[in-house]
Amino acid sequence: MRSLxxxxxxxxxxxxxxxxxxxxxxxxxLRSLISKKAVRVVDVRKANDYKQEHxxxxxxxxxxxxxxxDAPEKIVSILEELGVSDKTPVVVYDDTFxxxxxxxxxxxxxxxxxxxxxxxxxxKQWKELGLETEESARTFxxxxxxxxxxxxxxxxxxxVEAAKSQxxxxxxxxxxxxxxxxxxxxxxxxxxxTMVGSNGSILRKAEELKxxxxxxxxxxxxxxxxxxxxxGTLSGLTYYALRLAGFQNVKLYPxxxxxxxALGKPREEFKDATYWDLSAE
Amino acid sequence: xxxVKVTTVSPRQKGASVPKPNPKWGREEETExxxxxxxxxxxxxxxxxxxxxxxxxxxxxxxxxxMDYSMVRIKVPGGEMTPEQIxxxxxxxxxxxxxxxxVSTRQNIQLHWVQLEDVSEVMRGLVETGLTTREACGxxxxxxxxxxxxxxxxxxxxxxTPYSMAIARFFLRNPMCQNLPRKFKxxxxxxxxxxxxxxxxxxxxxxxxxxxGTMVRGFKIYLGGGLGAASFIGHQLEDFTAESRMLAxxxxxxxxxxxxxxxxxxxxxxxxxxVHETGWEKFQKMALKERxxxxxxxxxxxxxxxxxxxxxxxxxxxxxxxxxxxxxxxxSVTKDSPGFERWLHTNVAVQKQESYFxxxxxxxxxxxxxxxxxxxxxxxxxxxxxxxxxxTPQQNFAVRYIRGTELRDFYEKLASAGLANxxxxxxxxxxxxxxxxxxxxxxxxxxxxxxxxxxxxxxxGLDTDDNLRDATIKIxxxxxxxGQHEIATVGFFGGATRMNNAMVPTYxxxxxxxxxxxxxxxxxxxxxxxxxxxxxxxxxxxxxKSTNETLQQWVSGVSKGRGVGSIKNLEDMKxxxxxxxxxxxxxxxxxxxxxxxxxxxxxxxxxxxxxAA
Ligand code: SF4
Numbered sequence: 001m002r003s004l005x006x007x008x009x010x011x012x013x014x015x016x017x018x019x020x021x022x023x024x025x026x027x028x029x030l031r032s033l034i035s036k037k038a039v040r041v042v043d044v045r046k047a048n049d050y051k052q053e054h055x056x057x058x059x060x061x062x063x064x065x066x067x068x069x070d071a072p073e074k075i076v077s078i079l080e081e082l083g084v085s086d087k088t089p090v091v092v093y094d095d096t097f098x099x100x101x102x103x104x105x106x107x108x109x110x111x112x113x114x115x116x117x118x119x120x121x122x123x124k125q126w127k128e129l130g131l132e133t134e135e136s137a138r139t140f141x142x143x144x145x146x147x148x149x150x151x152x153x154x155x156x157x158x159x160v161e162a163a164k165s166q167x168x169x170x171x172x173x174x175x176x177x178x179x180x181x182x183x184x185x186x187x188x189x190x191x192x193x194t195m196v197g198s199n200g201s202i203l204r205k206a207e208e209l210k211x212x213x214x215x216x217x218x219x220x221x222x223x224x225x226x227x228x229x230x231x232g233t234l235s236g237l238t239y240y241a242l243r244l245a246g247f248q249n250v251k252l253y254p255x256x257x258x259x260x261x262a263l264g265k266p267r268e269e270f271k272d273a274t275y276w277d278l279s280a281e
Numbered sequence: 282x283x284x285v286k287v288t289t290v291s292p293r294q295k296g297a298s299v300p301k302p303n304p305k306w307g308r309e310e311e312t313e314x315x316x317x318x319x320x321x322x323x324x325x326x327x328x329x330x331x332x333x334x335x336x337x338x339x340x341x342x343x344x345x346x347x348m349d350y351s352m353v354r355i356k357v358p359g360g361e362m363t364p365e366q367i368x369x370x371x372x373x374x375x376x377x378x379x380x381x382x383x384v385s386t387r388q389n390i391q392l393h394w395v396q397l398e399d400v401s402e403v404m405r406g407l408v409e410t411g412l413t414t415r416e417a418c419g420x421x422x423x424x425x426x427x428x429x430x431x432x433x434x435x436x437x438x439x440x441x442t443p444y445s446m447a448i449a450r451f452f453l454r455n456p457m458c459q460n461l462p463r464k465f466k467x468x469x470x471x472x473x474x475x476x477x478x479x480x481x482x483x484x485x486x487x488x489x490x491x492x493x494g495t496m497v498r499g500f501k502i503y504l505g506g507g508l509g510a511a512s513f514i515g516h517q518l519e520d521f522t523a524e525s526r527m528l529a530x531x532x533x534x535x536x537x538x539x540x541x542x543x544x545x546x547x548x549x550x551x552x553x554x555x556v557h558e559t560g561w562e563k564f565q566k567m568a569l570k571e572r573x574x575x576x577x578x579x580x581x582x583x584x585x586x587x588x589x590x591x592x593x594x595x596x597x598x599x600x601x602x603x604x605x606x607x608x609x610x611x612x613s614v615t616k617d618s619p620g621f622e623r624w625l626h627t628n629v630a631v632q633k634q635e636s637y638f639x640x641x642x643x644x645x646x647x648x649x650x651x652x653x654x655x656x657x658x659x660x661x662x663x664x665x666x667x668x669x670x671x672x673t674p675q676q677n678f679a680v681r682y683i684r685g686t687e688l689r690d691f692y693e694k695l696a697s698a699g700l701a702n703x704x705x706x707x708x709x710x711x712x713x714x715x716x717x718x719x720x721x722x723x724x725x726x727x728x729x730x731x732x733x734x735x736x737x738x739x740x741x742g743l744d745t746d747d748n749l750r751d752a753t754i755k756i757x758x759x760x761x762x763x764g765q766h767e768i769a770t771v772g773f774f775g776g777a778t779r780m781n782n783a784m785v786p787t788y789x790x791x792x793x794x795x796x797x798x799x800x801x802x803x804x805x806x807x808x809x810x811x812x813x814x815x816x817x818x819x820x821x822x823x824x825x826k827s828t829n830e831t832l833q834q835w836v837s838g839v840s841k842g843r844g845v846g847s848i849k850n851l852e853d854m855k856x857x858x859x860x861x862x863x864x865x866x867x868x869x870x871x872x873x874x875x876x877x878x879x880x881x882x883x884x885x886x887x888x889x890x891x892x893a894a
Contacts, residue, residue, distance in 0.1 A: 176379070176380065177378065177379050177394050178379050178394070181347075181394065190396065192376075194375045194376050194380070195376045195377060195399075198372070198376075199372065211402075212399070212402060215316050215319070215320075215398045215399065215401060215402065216396075216398040217320055217323055217324075217398070270347060271881075272345060272346040272347070272886055273344070273345040273346060273347070273717055273718060273719060274716075274717045274718050274726045274728075274729065274876075274877075274878035274879060275379070275393070275394060275718050275719065276878065277718050277726060277728055277729040277732070277877070277878045278379060278381065278383065278393055278394075278648060278715075278718045278719065278728065279379065279380070279381055279648070279650075280381045280644070280645065280648035280649050280650045280653065
């Protein structure tokens with residue numbers, strides 16, 4: 001299994017110039033990698049937020065840029081522009097409980113970058129801990145990155161439609177409970193994104209996530225496809241939560257329920273209760 | 282390089298000297314057993330009936346017409362909650378429920394639409410902060426209530442809180458009450474004015490008596506009261522029950538009910554029916570005789586399980602600073618008064634402890650979001666000298682021991698999170714059960730209606746009208762009374778009626794209830810006419826009332842046929858309201874035929890209730 005601890009990562013870092021990052025990178029590991037100049041830190045918040053302040057050496061890549069054209073060639077050219085080559089360790093962070101960072105990390109993985117981690121916390125929490133930041137914008141010399149699309153982590157609408165009735169495959173909806181109850185893709189199970197994080201950390205500990213899944217009686221050999229409301233951010237986070245929990249075969253349906261609806265595909269609705277009226281807003 | 286450690290440190294309590302200890306109601310092993318049983322049930326190794334019994338014993342109800350989800354009922358004895366518990370509930374509601382929590386009318390906190398497979402995780406989180414869901418549902422002794430004023434009430438003989446906690450601890454997981462004929466409710470009051478002692482299976486009011494020159498503590502105990510499809514007011518067992526006999530009296534009552542209660546007919550198996558069918562005098566004799574037997578046969582070790590002393594709050598709370606000028610709680614206000622003054626007038630009560638005050642947090646039918654819960658927890662830490670809050674049967678929170686000098690700061694802090702609405706102690710604080718938002722038995726959306734009533738009444742400033750203040754509006758979504766409609770000045774319970782050839786969500790309106798008296802059913806009102814009907818009643822009251830007569834007094838008079846103006850009795854009242862409850866044809870006003878929260882044609886859908894399972 002991949003090591004999830006900072007210590008293991010650090011020992012390796014001391015010996016070799018590039019290390020293989022775990023799914024989640026903790027603050028200490030990142031700080032040590034930064035001081036050794038052995039990592040590319042990617043800030044996916046809005047450009048203005050980046051301009052004001054960011055984690056030292058971070059480079060700006062707002063999520064919107066990734067979404068506006070996520071053709072694999074385009075993503076590889078972005079990686080090259082960020083100075084990321086095939087082996088460069090990349091750590092991504094955001095200020096949206098990890099969901100935007102997860103979507104970007106997944107995209108990198110999709111085009112063949114295999115060394116991306118999510119920072120364990122958001123930028124806000126980084127600040128609250130009093131950790132160092134800088135203001136100056138960074139650029140790096142262009143690098144060369146190969147393109148190797150990893151289809152095994154991707155699902156489109158027709159894949160989802162077929163998977164619904166195939167044994168051993170499970171569709172997971174990452175939206176909040178009331179949205180899920182209102183309507184969802186038939187047969188989907190709900191694991192709201194709010195379940196996978198906890199105070200101070202964008203994802204809970206692996207054991208805890210494992211227990212949640214085990215409670216639901218989902219076998220660890222199951223292939224899971226995650227989706228959410230529109231662009232695969234919430235479900236991106238769930239994608240990584242499931243990977244962390246030990247699932248080997250996880251796919252993201254990045255176009256999610258928005259596309260599903262637009263395509264006029266069937267939906268499951270639950271109209272026998274007025275649950276929205278429980279909300280205190 | 283300095284190491285960072287990511288932990289959440291619990292902030293210092295500015296308001297309290299020493300935080301209250303973890304009450305340890307919950308047990309970790311129960312969460313694991315629950316998770317295992319859910320799996321066995323899903324694998325078909327436990328029958329549905331067996332599993333239901335098990336699930337209910339652990340406080341998880343099936344959700345409305347969707348058994349994959351549960352309503353998790355957190356038992357909060359006396360309604361007392363620490364800031365840590367409130368924060369934990371906030372996180373659990375976000376992770377596993379719908380991002381908000383709900384105060385019930387019996388001091389429980391409910392989390393709705395929790396996936397059955399996640400219930401054990403909710404339980405696990407609760408146990409960390411000392412809470413439990415054990416025996417919150419099912420045929421058990423339900424949450425033991427205690428007046429939210431107990432300990433601060435100027436009228437009380439003594440603080441009933443430690444007694445209520447000791448009783449709750451004694452009966453929780455006690456083999457003698459794991460499978461009663463039906464649920465069983467125990468309520469402690471602080472005084473005759475503030476409690477729900479007459480509408481419980483056992484109701485207790487603290488009382489002292491002089492015996493041989495010393496004051497002894499005891500209780501007035503009421504048996505056989507309760508609200509439901511048929512409601513009864515409890516009977517007082519004897520003039521004075523010494524505190525030394527309180528446990529035996531409760532045990533005797535539970536034993537009698539267990540032995541003699543009706544296990545066949547689910548509709549008539551609450552203890553109040555047993556009392557009613559046996560006849561009070563006979564039941565009273567039986568109870569007193571059973572008590573002697575309990576007293577003669579209970580072992581020392583069993584008696585030791587009832588420990589009042591260990592439940593006492595031994596912290597010494599400092600005196601509040603004296604104030605040169607007391608806050609003007611009694612000054613009359615209007616809807617245009619500054620927010621703080623209006624809130625002071627309608628949400629703050631004096632305590633017997635000088636210069637300390639109890640402030641109420643106005644919620645809408647008991648709903649509170651996770652982020653609001655966090656602000657509430659922080660406000661309790663900063664401003665309550667006792668460092669805890671109590672949730673109330675009016676579905677609000679009471680934060681006690683606030684220094685008069687800090688009321689304004691407290692208010693500002695609440696206001697930042699939308700928690701400083703006025704009206705908690707007035708007619709505007711309408712009570713509403715879950716109704717169709719989550720309950721299997723519900724016919725109407727009583728929950729939303731209660732919130733609509735509150736919103737409209739606050740908008741009209743009815744909270745500032747002191748003549749309306751002691752009147753109450755309570756709404757249930759079916760005849761079962763979780764919304765306590767029978768003890769409201771004007772109460773409502775949901776139903777369905779055919780009008781102009783269409784089914785309409787309606788409410789049966791009851792008139793003249795109070796905590797010691799049941800309201801009288803009067804007429805059916807379409808859901809979308811309820812607010813207009815109450816406003817019409819207020820208008821008529823204003824024309825008819827005699828000087829200084831409050832709405833509550835006037836309604837109570839009319840319900841007994843003692844009205845002095847042109848409205849003398851319920852028949853006159855009905856006639857006066859006939860106009861308001863009319864509906865135009867459904868093609869002219871389709872909305873009037875729909876329930877709140879719905880945009881389709883109304884049809885009453887219900888499933889098996891689990892209150893009696
Ligand atoms: S009163 Fe009826 S609708 Fe309301 S919670 Fe109770 S059973 Fe459900």
